[in-house]
Amino acid sequence: xxxxxxxxRVIDFNVKxxxxxxxxxxxxxxxxxxxNPFDEIAVEEAIxxxxxxxxxxxxxxxxxxxxxxxxxxxxxxxxxxxxILVQTEEEVEPLAVAKILKGIAGEENPDLIILGKQxxxxxxxxxxxxxxxxxxxxxxxxxxxxxxxxxxxxVTREVDGGLETVKLATPAVVTTDLRLNEPRYASLPxxxxxxSKPLATKxxxxxxxxxxxxxxxxxxxxxxxxxxxxxxxSVDELVxxxxxxxxxx
Amino acid sequence: MKTLVLVEHDGSSIKDATLAAVTAASQLGExxxxxxxxxxxxxxxxxxxxxxxxxxxxxxxxxxxxxxxxDVAPVAAKLMESHDAFLAPATTTGKNVAPRVAALLDVMQVxxxxxxxxxxxxxxPIYAGNAIATVKSKDAKKVITVRGTAFxxxxxxxxxxxxxxxxxxxxxxKSSFVSAELSKSERPELxxxxxxxxGGRAFGSNDQFHALLDPLxxxxxxxxxxxxxxxxxxxxxxxxxxxxxxxxxxxEVYIAIGISGAIQHLAGMKDSKTIIAINKDxxxxxxxxxxxxxxxxxxxxxxELTEKL
Numbered sequence: 001x002x003x004x005x006x007x008x009r010v011i012d013f014n015v016k017x018x019x020x021x022x023x024x025x026x027x028x029x030x031x032x033x034x035x036n037p038f039d040e041i042a043v044e045e046a047i048x049x050x051x052x053x054x055x056x057x058x059x060x061x062x063x064x065x066x067x068x069x070x071x072x073x074x075x076x077x078x079x080x081x082x083x084i085l086v087q088t089e090e091e092v093e094p095l096a097v098a099k100i101l102k103g104i105a106g107e108e109n110p111d112l113i114i115l116g117k118q119x120x121x122x123x124x125x126x127x128x129x130x131x132x133x134x135x136x137x138x139x140x141x142x143x144x145x146x147x148x149x150x151x152x153x154x155v156t157r158e159v160d161g162g163l164e165t166v167k168l169a170t171p172a173v174v175t176t177d178l179r180l181n182e183p184r185y186a187s188l189p190x191x192x193x194x195x196s197k198p199l200a201t202k203x204x205x206x207x208x209x210x211x212x213x214x215x216x217x218x219x220x221x222x223x224x225x226x227x228x229x230x231x232x233x234s235v236d237e238l239v240x241x242x243x244x245x246x247x248x249x
Numbered sequence: 250m251k252t253l254v255l256v257e258h259d260g261s262s263i264k265d266a267t268l269a270a271v272t273a274a275s276q277l278g279e280x281x282x283x284x285x286x287x288x289x290x291x292x293x294x295x296x297x298x299x300x301x302x303x304x305x306x307x308x309x310x311x312x313x314x315x316x317x318x319x320d321v322a323p324v325a326a327k328l329m330e331s332h333d334a335f336l337a338p339a340t341t342t343g344k345n346v347a348p349r350v351a352a353l354l355d356v357m358q359v360x361x362x363x364x365x366x367x368x369x370x371x372x373x374p375i376y377a378g379n380a381i382a383t384v385k386s387k388d389a390k391k392v393i394t395v396r397g398t399a400f401x402x403x404x405x406x407x408x409x410x411x412x413x414x415x416x417x418x419x420x421x422x423k424s425s426f427v428s429a430e431l432s433k434s435e436r437p438e439l440x441x442x443x444x445x446x447x448g449g450r451a452f453g454s455n456d457q458f459h460a461l462l463d464p465l466x467x468x469x470x471x472x473x474x475x476x477x478x479x480x481x482x483x484x485x486x487x488x489x490x491x492x493x494x495x496x497x498x499x500x501e502v503y504i505a506i507g508i509s510g511a512i513q514h515l516a517g518m519k520d521s522k523t524i525i526a527i528n529k530d531x532x533x534x535x536x537x538x539x540x541x542x543x544x545x546x547x548x549x550x551x552x553e554l555t556e557k558l
Contacts, residue, residue, distance in 0.1 A: 016512060017376040026380050038494075094348070095357045118494065122375050124360045129318065129348035138319050138424035141345050144487065154427060158487045159341040160440070160496065165427040166317065172423075178477065178494060179487060214357035218370070218383040226519060229540035231531075235553045238525070241541050245523055247444050247469055247502050248558045 001055045001148070001170070003046045004110035005080060006101055007039040007062050009071040010121045023219040026121075035071045038116025040078075041176040044183040045146060046114055047079035054148040055112075057081050061104055063097050065089050069199065076194035077186030083199040088211060094122075096204070096211040098130035103207030105135060110171065112153070117142050117175040128175035138168040142177040250278030250368060253306070253328055255321075255337040255346060258284065258292045260314070265441040266338030268299065268402035270395040274336045275301045275403070276365040277391075282306065282410070283328060285321045285417070287314035297410035300403050304410050310417030315426035316342065322349035324418050329354055334391040339497075340440075343394050351392035358392040359384060363399040377493040377516035397440055398499035398520055432488050439489070442472035443501045447491055447518070450478035451507025451529070451547055458484040461551045462506070468558045474498065474518075476508045492517035507547045510535030527551070 011017055012032040020027045035043075049055040060075035062068040063086040072083035086100050105113060118125035132139035140146070140155030144163065147154040156165045158177045168174075186194070204211045232238050242248035252274040257264040267282075274280045282296045285308040296305040308324045325346070329335055335350055337343030339361045351358040362371040363381065370385045371393070439445065446466045452458040458479065466473045475485035477492050491498055493516035503521035508514060510526070510533055518524070519538055526539035529546055536542045543550060 011376070013513070017379045019380045026376055093357050095352065095355075098352060120377065120493070123377065123493070124358070125344050126348035126351070126358050126360060129345065130352035130358075132319075133322060133349040133352035138421065139345075139349070140424075141318075142341060157341075159429075160488060162429065162431040162486065162488050164315075164429045166315075167425045167427050169423045177487075179481065214387050215359065216385045216387060218385055220375070220380050220382050223374070223378060223381050223519075226524070226538045226540075228537050229524075229542065231536070231542040231544065233543075235543070235550055235557060238527075238541065238543050238554060239557045241525070242469075242502075242558070245502055 001049070001111040002109065003049060003055045003058045004105060004108055004113040005042050005046045005058060005060050005075065006113065006115045006127070007043065007060055007071050007075050008036045008119045009033050009062065009064050009068040010036045010119050013037050013120055019220055019222045023221060025217065025220050033067070035074050036116050036119045038118060038176050040183040041178070041180050042114040042116050043075045043078050043080060044181045045176060048181060049148065050079070059084065059108055059110070061086065061101065063088065063092050063100055072199055073194050074186060076197045077191040078184060082197055084202060085199060086202045086204060088204050090211050091213070092204070092211045093213055093215060094124050094126035095130055095214065096209055097127050098134055099209040100204055100207050101131050102134045103209065112170060113173045115173070115175050117177055128173050132173040135173070138172045140166055140168050140172065140174045143174050144177050144179045146174055146180070250333045251281060251331070252277050252279065252334040252336055253281050253283050253325065253332040255325065255335070255343060256282050256284045256292065256296055257338050257340055257342050258286065258289065260286055260289065261291060263292060263295050264340070265402055266340045266397040268405070269397040269400040270336045270338045271299055271301060271403040272400040273362065273365055273393070273395045274334070277334055277368060279303050281332060283308065283325055285313045285316055285324055287311050293412050295405070297412060298406050298408050300407040302408045302410040305412050306415045307412060308415050308417040312420035313417055317424050317426065318346045318349045319421035319424045320418065321346050322353055324415065325350045326353040328415060329390060334393060336393045336395055339394040339396050347392055347394050354390055354392065356388040356390050356392045357386070358394065359386055360394050361396045362393055363396055377512050378519070379512065396497060398497055432486055436466060437470070437472045439472045439474055439491070439496050440498055444469050444471035445474050445498055445500045446471045446504045446506065447474035447476065447508060448479055448484070448506050449476040449508035450482055452479065452484055455484045461547070465551055465555045468555055476514050505535050505539070506551060508535055509533045510538065
């Protein structure tokens, strides 16, 4: 089984984003950037499938600026075999990302494409589902468990009511949820080794995809701030507050 | 403008999240519903009664029993030939189906809207709700998911819509339902509860989480939630998780116990009307958003609170 894994370079999840004064967006200058956490889980899952003998090759893909190379090198250091960077300095929306990934899938013929369920910058939660639709493949979104069963996959999904398991014929698309696995840290020797793994650079035009945005951001503002309230000194006082709120008798 | 709202249901009743999506749709134009499922005549009838609904399109077929995205999306995409906007609740069901519909229509979806500012303009949270973007969709048709806590719920009665059966299509043959493990609880649902008590990693174990929180929740008639750390540690199942990537809640009262208040958790609950925090660390970020705070040991406070209520 050949695997394709998509990764995105985003603001590090520990950094508190700051809205730019002019309302044009979030300030990313001099901010620590990392691999989207859900995509790390996707890379890890691919590596585990390879370690189990269920997969033969892992190709990591990123669509983004030249610096997304670093994100791909991280994926290679974790254990991906080679990488493709589709380089553009434009912000690429999920629909265009899905179209580019479809183009890559057409060349690479993977049996499974694994993506994070959402990126923690735009929080769209769209790309995997869109890619599956464009390819006419089945999708296992928000996965907490992926099992290979012959030519099929059993994917357990985290849903609002609990868990749901679906069977998908391959080729298929899977998007990862938090509890699918705990991603490994790349070891120093593997980081060194990753530097010599192949990384091809392409452009959206190579796949005939127009990345012009369909959604225009008119402004970005800070959300209404909550004011810190009062501290109470005892459980009795807290009970009093709950009674005043009408939630306790 | 004619809108089509995806009804979230369990085969017999309509979930509350649908009602918020109906309200958002009514701000855009005429409201039609899509009920996809197997033996869903009752759900469709309930749909016709929702205030403001003019028509309910029913796709009824055995292959739609589990509402697999592969089978529901083509039905919705077909109906979109005669509608201008597709709206789904931003639940795991809506988030699974809507982008698939969007891609079939070659439309860029607007996810998780907080408000309708105009026919093509919406606000939505980005960066875990640390920023709010006002966005304008340039696509001719719109595909939108709706944050349930951001819109009033449409009334379940007062409507007098008509029912129209539509082509249910067939199975894609590429995916099938295997099983579900759904949490059973007598307590209210997390996303529609008026009061939520939520626990963090400070509880230390699954046993202590439930031994302390369940009686308190029962006293208050509250739903039980959890932080990501508590779910990751196995103290609570995944469907308890409140946060950026879990459930978004906005109850009347949210009681956060032993939760420090990571950005990702605050993203899921900071629109609650009143936030109460109990934490032993008085510097915990949760106190910066809490209306009422109590610093102390949850293992002493929670039993005492439960007893005194």
